[in-house]
Amino acid sequence: MDDSDLNVCAGAFFPNARHLVVAGGTFTSHNTTTNVPSDFPRLPLGSIELRHEIRLQGAAAVLCRESRRGRVRRMYSAHVECRNTPVTVALYQGDKAEEDLRHPHILQIYASASSSRVYAAVFHDDMIHFNQFLEYFRYSAILRAYIYAYTCADDEDAWLYYTRFLSTSDLYPIFWIRRSTGRLALELTRIEDDSPQTLFTQGTELLSPPESMITLQHPEQEALVAAALEFPQWFFLCSVYLTQRRSTYISTQAAVKMSSMMYWPEGHLFGDTIEIAWASESHYLCHGWWTSSDAFGRLLYLRFSLDVHPWLSQANHILKQSQIVRNHDDYVLVDEICFDLQISEPRHHPPDGYLFLCSPNDFYSDRTSLRWPRVPAYWSFDPSGRNRLSIDEASSLGFPAIYLSTDVRLASWDASVYSGLRKFHQAKDFDPESQDVARYLGYPLYKLSVPDEDPASERENGVDNPSSDPHVQVESTKCDPLQPTEEFFLP
Numbered sequence: 001m002d003d004s005d006l007n008v009c010a011g012a013f014f015p016n017a018r019h020l021v022v023a024g025g026t027f028t029s030h031n032t033t034t035n036v037p038s039d040f041p042r043l044p045l046g047s048i049e050l051r052h053e054i055r056l057q058g059a060a061a062v063l064c065r066e067s068r069r070g071r072v073r074r075m076y077s078a079h080v081e082c083r084n085t086p087v088t089v090a091l092y093q094g095d096k097a098e099e100d101l102r103h104p105h106i107l108q109i110y111a112s113a114s115s116s117r118v119y120a121a122v123f124h125d126d127m128i129h130f131n132q133f134l135e136y137f138r139y140s141a142i143l144r145a146y147i148y149a150y151t152c153a154d155d156e157d158a159w160l161y162y163t164r165f166l167s168t169s170d171l172y173p174i175f176w177i178r179r180s181t182g183r184l185a186l187e188l189t190r191i192e193d194d195s196p197q198t199l200f201t202q203g204t205e206l207l208s209p210p211e212s213m214i215t216l217q218h219p220e221q222e223a224l225v226a227a228a229l230e231f232p233q234w235f236f237l238c239s240v241y242l243t244q245r246r247s248t249y250i251s252t253q254a255a256v257k258m259s260s261m262m263y264w265p266e267g268h269l270f271g272d273t274i275e276i277a278w279a280s281e282s283h284y285l286c287h288g289w290w291t292s293s294d295a296f297g298r299l300l301y302l303r304f305s306l307d308v309h310p311w312l313s314q315a316n317h318i319l320k321q322s323q324i325v326r327n328h329d330d331y332v333l334v335d336e337i338c339f340d341l342q343i344s345e346p347r348h349h350p351p352d353g354y355l356f357l358c359s360p361n362d363f364y365s366d367r368t369s370l371r372w373p374r375v376p377a378y379w380s381f382d383p384s385g386r387n388r389l390s391i392d393e394a395s396s397l398g399f400p401a402i403y404l405s406t407d408v409r410l411a412s413w414d415a416s417v418y419s420g421l422r423k424f425h426q427a428k429d430f431d432p433e434s435q436d437v438a439r440y441l442g443y444p445l446y447k448l449s450v451p452d453e454d455p456a457s458e459r460e461n462g463v464d465n466p467s468s469d470p471h472v473q474v475e476s477t478k479c480d481p482l483q484p485t486e487e488f489f490l491p
Contacts, residue, residue, distance in 0.1 A: 050076040089123070234424055282310070347400070
C-alpha cells in the first residue's frame with residue numbers, strides 16, 4: 001500500500017472501482033471532504049486497530065459545548081496495518097469534529113482517517129500522558145526532578161517555535177512523552193485538560209536528556225543526575241516541581257511565625273497546630289502594597305515569603321530529632337503569608353479622599369511572627385494622613401468598608417522527596433541527618449521548638465487581640481470558619 005492508494009479522491013462516486021458501467025439515473029455524492037493537507041496519507045478507518053484508551057486523569061471528553069451533542073475526543077494507543085511500530089490515535093466524533101483535525105499539533109502527525117462523522121488523527125510513536133509518565137518514577141524524587149529539568153527545555157523550545165506564527169490564546173497545552181525517546185511532545189488543542197496541570201518554569205539549569213526510556217531505568221541513573229547537579233540547582237528543582245502546596249485562611253487576630261515547620265493536617269484549624277521547628281534568622285521577602293489610583297472595589301495585598309532551600313538542606317536532621325517517620329504530608333512549612341485588604345464598592349458617591357495603609361514593618365508582632373497591626377488602614381482628606389476620618393464621618397460621607405483576611409501558604413513534601421534529599425546529600429559526601437549542608441551554604445539553622453505559653457492566657461491578657469485597642473472596632477462577618485473575614489471600622 002503506497003500513498004497513492006491512501007489518498008483516494010474524496011469526491012469520487014465509486015472510488016477505486018474498475019470496469020463499472022452505469023446506465024441512466026441521477027446520482028448525488030454524499031462523501032464528506034475534510035481539509036487535511038495533501039502530503040498526509042488518508043487511511044481506511046478499518047486499518048486502525050485501537051488497542052487501549054489513554055485516559056487523561058479527570059480530563060473532560062467534550063471539546064465544545066456550543067451544541068448539546070458536542071464534540072468528543074479520545075486518545076488511543078493503536079496499531080496501523082501498514083506500520084510495524086505503534087502509533088497514537090486521536091479519535092474525534094460529533095458535530096464539526098473534522099475541524100479539530102486542522103488544529104496544529106506539535107505532535108508529529110502521520111495520517112488521518114474518517115468515516116460516518118468519526119475522524120481520526122494518527123500520530124507517530126506511542127504516547128504517554130506526562131502525569132502518568134511521572135507515576136512510573138514516583139519512588140525516585142531525583143529522577144522526577146531530572147525529568148522536569150529536561151522536559152522544561154523541550155517545552156521552551158516548542159513554544160519558542162510555534163508562538164512565532166500561532167496564536168495560542170484559545171488553546172490548551174497537553175503534555176505527552178514519546179515512549180521511544182522519553183522526550184516531551186506538546187499538543188495544542190481546544191480540549192481543556194482537567195488533570196493536574198504541569199507548569200514548567202524557566203531558569204532550570206539544563207541537563208542532558210536521556211538517550212531513551214531504558215536509560216531512565218538504569219540503576220546508576222540517580223547517581224549520574226546527582227553528580228550533574230549542585231545543591232542550589234537540586235533545591236530549586238525540589239522547590240518548584242516536587243513541593244505540594246496548599247493555603248488556608250486564619251483569623252486576622254492570629255500571629256503566624258514565618259519559617260516554622262508545623263504539624264498541620266489538612267482540614268485542621270490553626271489553633272490545633274503544633275510547631276515542630278523554626279529558624280530564627282530567616283530572611284523574608286516583602287511584596288506590596290499593590291494598588292492603583294482608584295482603590296474602590298479592589299483587593300490590595302501585602303505578601304511575605306521566604307526561600308524553602310534552608311529547610312530542604314537540613315530537613316532530615318529535624319525529622320530525625322523529632323522522630324517523624326510517617327505522614328510527612330501533615331508536616332508543613334509556613335513559607336508565605338498574604339495579608340489581603342478588600343475595599344468594597346461605595347454605596348454612595350464619596351468625595352475625593354485618601355486611603356492610608358500601614359507600613360510593612362507594622363506587621364511584625366515580634367522578630368519572627370507576623371499579624372495584622374491595630375490600624376492597618378484609614379480614610380482621610382489630609383494628604384499627609386494626620387487627620388483620620390472617624391467611623392461615623394467615613395460612613396456618612398460614603399466611603400466604603402474595608403475587609404481584612406490572612407491567607408497562610410503552606411509547603412510540604414512526601415516521603416519520596418525526603419528520601420531523595422537523603423540520597424543527594426550522601427552522593428555529595430554529606431551526612432543527611434546533620435546540618436552540615438546548611439552550614440556549608442550559609443543558611444539559617446532550624447532548631448526544635450519549645451512549647452509556648454498557654455495561648456488562652458495570652459488572649460486573656462490581650463496580647464493576641466487587636467480589638468482590645470479602644471480605638472478599633474472589629475465586626476466579624478458570617479462566613480466559613482476556615483475563611484474568616486473581618487471588617488474594620490477605623491477612627
